[in-house]
Amino acid sequence: MIKLSAVIITFNEEEHLEKCLASLEGVVDEIVVVDSFSTDSTKAICEKYKVKFVTQKFLGYKEQKNFAITQATYDYILSLDGDEALSEELKQSVIALKKDWKLDGYYANRRNNYCGQWIKHSDWYPDRKLRLFIKGKGEWRGINPHDSYKLFNPKKSGRIKGDILHWIYRDYIEHNQKVERFSTIAAQAYFDMGKKSSVWKILYRPAWAFFKAYFLRLGFLDGLNGWVICLQSYNVTFLKYSKLYQLHKMAKKK
Numbered sequence: 579m580i581k582l583s584a585v586i587i588t589f590n591e592e593e594h595l596e597k598c599l600a601s602l603e604g605v606v607d608e609i610v611v612v613d614s615f616s617t618d619s620t621k622a623i624c625e626k627y628k629v630k631f632v633t634q635k636f637l638g639y640k641e642q643k644n645f646a647i648t649q650a651t652y653d654y655i656l657s658l659d660g661d662e663a664l665s666e667e668l669k670q671s672v673i674a675l676k677k678d679w680k681l682d683g684y685y686a687n688r689r690n691n692y693c694g695q696w697i698k699h700s701d702w703y704p705d706r707k708l709r710l711f712i713k714g715k716g717e718w719r720g721i722n723p724h725d726s727y728k729l730f731n732p733k734k735s736g737r738i739k740g741d742i743l744h745w746i747y748r749d750y751i752e753h754n755q756k757v758e759r760f761s762t763i764a765a766q767a768y769f770d771m772g773k774k775s776s777v778w779k780i781l782y783r784p785a786w787a788f789f790k791a792y793f794l795r796l797g798f799l800d801g802l803n804g805w806v807i808c809l810q811s812y813n814v815t816f817l818k819y820s821k822l823y824q825l826h827k828m829a830k831k832k
Contacts (some may be wrong), residue, residue, distance in 0.1 A: 579676050579677050580652075580654045580676050580679050581607040581608070581651075581652040581654065582605075582606045582607050582608075582652060582654045582655070582656055582672070582676055583606065583607065583608040583609075583610055583650035583651055583652040583654065583655055583656070584602045584605075584606040584608065584609045584610065584655075584656045584657075584658060585610045585612070585643075585646045585647055585649070585650050585655055585656070585657050585658075586598065586609070586610070586611045586612070586646070586657075586658050586659065586660055587611075587612045587613075587614070587639075587642045587643055587646050587659065587660070588611055588612070588613045588614070588616060588620050588660040589613065589614040589615075589616055589620075589636065589660075590616045590617060590618045590620060591616070591618075591620050591660030591661060592616075592618040592619045592620055592623060593661070593745070593748075594660060594661040594662075594663070594745045595620060595623050595624070595660045595661075596623050596626075597663045597743075597745075598658055598659075598660055598661070598662055598663045599623070599624070599626075599627045599629070600627075600663070601663035601664040601669065601743075602656075602658075602664065603627070604669075604673075605656075605664065605669050605672050605673060606656055606672075607652060608630065608650065608651050608652060609627060609628065609629045609630065610629070610630045610632065610646060610649050610650050610651075611624050611629050611630070611631050611632065611660075612632045612633075612634050612642065612645065612646040612649060613631065613632070613633050613634070614633075614634065614635065614636040614642070615633055615635070620660070630649070630651075632646075632649050634646075638722050639718075639722045639723050639725045640718035640719060640720060640722060640725035641718075643657065643718040643725065643727075644717055644718045647713055650713065652713075653712055653713040653714070654676075654679065654710075654711075654712055654713070655710070655711055655712070655713055656672065656709060656710050657709045657710075657711075657727065658709065658742070659744070661744060661745045661746070662688070662742050662743060662744045662745075663742075663743045664740070664742065664743070665689075665740045665741040665742070665743055666740075667739055667740035667741070668686055668738070668739070668740025668741055668742065669740070670740070671686075671738040671739045671740045672710070672738070672740075675710065675738055680736075681734050681735055681736045682711060682712055682715040682716065682729050682730075682731060682734035682735060683708050683710060683711035683712070683715060683716060683727070683729050683734070683735045683736075684708070684709075684710040684711070684735065684736050684737060684738050685706050685707060685708045685709075685735060685736070685737045685738070686706075686707060686709060686710070686737070686738055686739075686740060686741065686742050687703065687704040687705065687706055687707075687740075687741050687742070688703075688704075688705040688706070688707045688741065688742040688743075688744050689703055689705070689741040689742070689743055689744065690702045690703065690705060690744045690746045691743065691744065691745045691746060692746055692747055692753075692803050692807060693747060693748065693749055693750070693803055694748075695800070695801075695803050697800050697803065697804070697807065698799065698800060699795060699796040699797050699798075699799045699800050699804060700791040700792065700795050700796070700797030700800065700804055700807055700808055700811075701790070701791045701795055701797075701811065702807060705744075706737075707726070707727075707742060708726070708727045708728075708729070708735065709727065709742065710738070711727060711729065715729055715730060715731070715734070716728050716729035716730050717730075721764060721767045721768065721771070722763055722764070722767050723760050723763050723764065724760075724764065750806065753806070753810055754810075757810055757813055757814045757817065758817070760814060761814050761817035761818040761821060762817075762821060764814075764818045765817075765818050765819075765821035765822040765825060766821075766825070768818070768822050769822055769825045769826070769829075773822065774822075774826065775819045775820070775822040775823040775826065776823070777823075779819045780816065780819045780820055780823060783815050783816075783819055784811075784812040784813070784815040784816040784819075785812070787811045787812055787815040788808050788809065788811055788812040791807070791808040791811045792804070792805070792808035
C-alpha cells in the first residue's frame, strides 16, 4: 500500500477547514498545510490534527500549490483547498486506490455548495478536478486564479468515484466581491501573458459564457441560484475582458 500526503494551501480558512481536515483522517498518511500567515484561527484548527504546518508568503495560486507539493514527505499526493472536503464515497475510493494505484493521476468530480444549496448543473457540476497524482508527474498550471493540475502525460490518468465537496460562497455579497477580485487577477495575468482584448471579445465572450452554462449545461435546473451563478459567469467574463482592455489602453498612454 502506498503512503499518501494530503497537501492544502490556506489563508484565513477557519470557516470550513475543520471539515476538510476531519475528512482526511484515516485516509491519508500525512497532512501538509502551507499557510499564508492567516490572522484567524486557521493555525489553531490545524493544531487539533496531526498537521505539518508551513508558513509561506503567498506566491500566487499555482505557484503556492507547486511549492506545497515540495513540502510533502511522500510521492503520492492528494491536493485540496481549505474549503473542500472528501465525501464518504470519495474517502472509500481513495482508501481502495492506495492499494492499487496504477496511473500518474486521478480525477474526481467536485460538488459546489452555493448559498447553502448543492449545485447539480451549469459549469459547476460535474466540476472534474485532478487532485490525486504522483509528485513529479505534472504541475499546477493555468492563468491565476483559475489554476489546475496538469499531467505531463495526460493519457496516464483515470477517474475515481465520489465527490470533492466545496463550500464556495455563503451569500451573493461574497460572490460579488470574489468576481470583482478574480476578474482583476485574471485580467492582469492575461495582460502579463500578452493576451489582447477587444470590443468584440467584451460583447461575445460573456454572452457565450452565460448561454453555455444556463442552457447547454442546464443551469436553469438549479432554480434562482442557477440563474445567479450563470449571470455571474457573464459578469466575471465581461469584467475580465473590460479590465484587460483598460490595461492595454493605459499601457499605450505610458
